[in-house]
Amino acid sequence: MDAPELTGTLGLVRWIGWAQRKAGEDWIRARELTHEQAFVLGYLVQNPGAIQRDIAEVSRTSAASVSSLLQGLERRGLVERRTESGNERSKRVYATPVGVELIAGFDTAMAAADDTILAPLDQAERAALHALLTKITAELPQPTR
Numbered sequence: 001m002d003a004p005e006l007t008g009t010l011g012l013v014r015w016i017g018w019a020q021r022k023a024g025e026d027w028i029r030a031r032e033l034t035h036e037q038a039f040v041l042g043y044l045v046q047n048p049g050a051i052q053r054d055i056a057e058v059s060r061t062s063a064a065s066v067s068s069l070l071q072g073l074e075r076r077g078l079v080e081r082r083t084e085s086g087n088e089r090s091k092r093v094y095a096t097p098v099g100v101e102l103i104a105g106f107d108t109a110m111a112a113a114d115d116t117i118l119a120p121l122d123q124a125e126r127a128a129l130h131a132l133l134t135k136i137t138a139e140l141p142q143p144t145r
Contacts, residue, residue, distance in 0.1 A: 016117060023113035024106075031102055036061075036069055041078060041095055041103045049082075049092040078102060 028038040036059065043058055044050060056066045070093060073079040078099030081091040095103075118126055 019117055020110070020113055023116075024110060027106060027109045033102075037073055037078075038103060038106070040066075040069060040073065041099050042106065044079060044093055044095040045100055045103065048094050051090070051092060055093065073099065 025035065028035060031038070033041070039059060040055055043055065047054070052063055052066050052070070055070075056063045059066065061069075070079055070081065074081065077096055079093055079095055081093050084090045084092055118129075121129065
């Protein structure tokens, strides 16, 4: 099957999105993580002590899937679950220092990918592109998390 021709305006926008996504996936894969694992680690860095129910909600998955995902991360020493106040049923999840370090630099890597994508444009062209995309997106529904 041939790759789709990406010459229309929105096809080119999709191509840019693909390049960003590929950069992120390559970065994640280099750390031997799945997208879901990297997402959960990032969430735990920003929300230490989250409960599994919150992780399931934010990742839009089931509690059983989150439990399995966390088990894999625990085996690698990237997260730990701690019992709260002697209540065995209430466990909080934390990224370990190893987990925090593993995903540190993702934002920097993505900023570098953005710079690479936008490299052919000078500052005025970047500003014009940003203004045009801002105008278009102002009329669109907001993405949901």
